[in-house]
Amino acid sequence: MGQRDAGATRARILAAAVTEFAAHGHSGGRIDRIAKDAGSNVRMIYAYYGNKSGLFDAALSDAIRRMADEVPPRPTELPAWVGELFDFHQRQPEVLRICLWAQLERPEAASEPLETYLAKVESLQQQASPVIGAVDLLVIIYAVAQAWQLAPVGLLSADGSASHETRRAAAVEAITRLLA
Amino acid sequence: MGQRDAGATRARILAAAVTEFAAHGHSGGRIDRIAKDAGSNVRMIYAYYGNKSGLFDAALSDAIRRMADEVPPRPTELPAWVGELFDFHQRQPEVLRICLWAQLERPEAASEPLETYLAKVESLQQQASPVIGAVDLLVIIYAVAQAWQLAPVGLLSADGSASHETRRAAAVEAITRLLA
DNA sequence: CCTAAGTAAGTATCTATTTACTTATAGGCT
């Protein structure tokens, strides 16, 4: 293979799409920018992904898969898992951003890779309580891990003494108390 | 005042803008639709709000103010407050949606009405603990109250026995345990 | 009758998608 490698081009387009859509969303994302950023051409995007929405969905799935791979659930150590999720979102804000865009702009696409979530629910059954069921527990864990990414920047910067570590500790502590 | 009432037109435009931007965001929102929906004209939007971003910011501020008015903080009864926030988001999903859009598309605008938040932080000082400070506590409370709106619909529908009440109870219980 | 409120019809730009074309490369055939 020389300069023509379909798989590599496909992958470069997908990577560029994740970046673009994470930054600007489906509606704000620009096909031209993605093509340029991928060192490819608009035509190739349509050849490989059909249309803008197809590309967005592919980018979303890729991001979700990456998160599931990098931070696998640890049903017996939920506080530790929250800490890892917190770190992940700090390290790769792109993933949460693209998920949020999807939730707002294409809710039907957002729950496509559902097995990923359902498997986690299964494994959480043990930790659930009568008042907080397994699904709700998972929902709360995700919410706490993402909480600081969703807060307005002005509010966070108001807390001068805060740091990555203190916030992480707060998230972990919150889930610890939740399970006590 | 007859058919020509500047204040009323302004208000109708703003209301239509909140609806439109909550549904489609800044980038996806359409000026023409807002004008039509408000029973007014594109020109008036520019006369009153300058440009699209000006209108979006006004809509955002209006939504935030509405939430602050309807669900004032109750520093000494945080679990109850979470319950009310949960109800509010269920009742008026528009507000959370427009805040999320702002966070993604115009983060600088999202923290404009900052006093609203800072006042709440002040009042939370009493409830804070060494490991979870006042700001972090507020961040977590917001996150839990919104959690179910951010979860993929497919995940929620997987839980057949869940209802508004059981979820609300889970949110309240989570904050109760957090403060124990 | 003058000013502010309102209307209708542009305009210039942008943007997703297509069409028509060029070139590399794998694999059969001699």
Added chain:
DNA sequence: AGCCTATAAGTAAATAGATACTTACTTAGG
């Protein structure tokens, strides 16, 4: 091996429809 060719990979330019924003005009009402 070396040529030939079908096909996949790639490019550039056009198109058709939106869309934010303006200009030029009309009308209500104090």
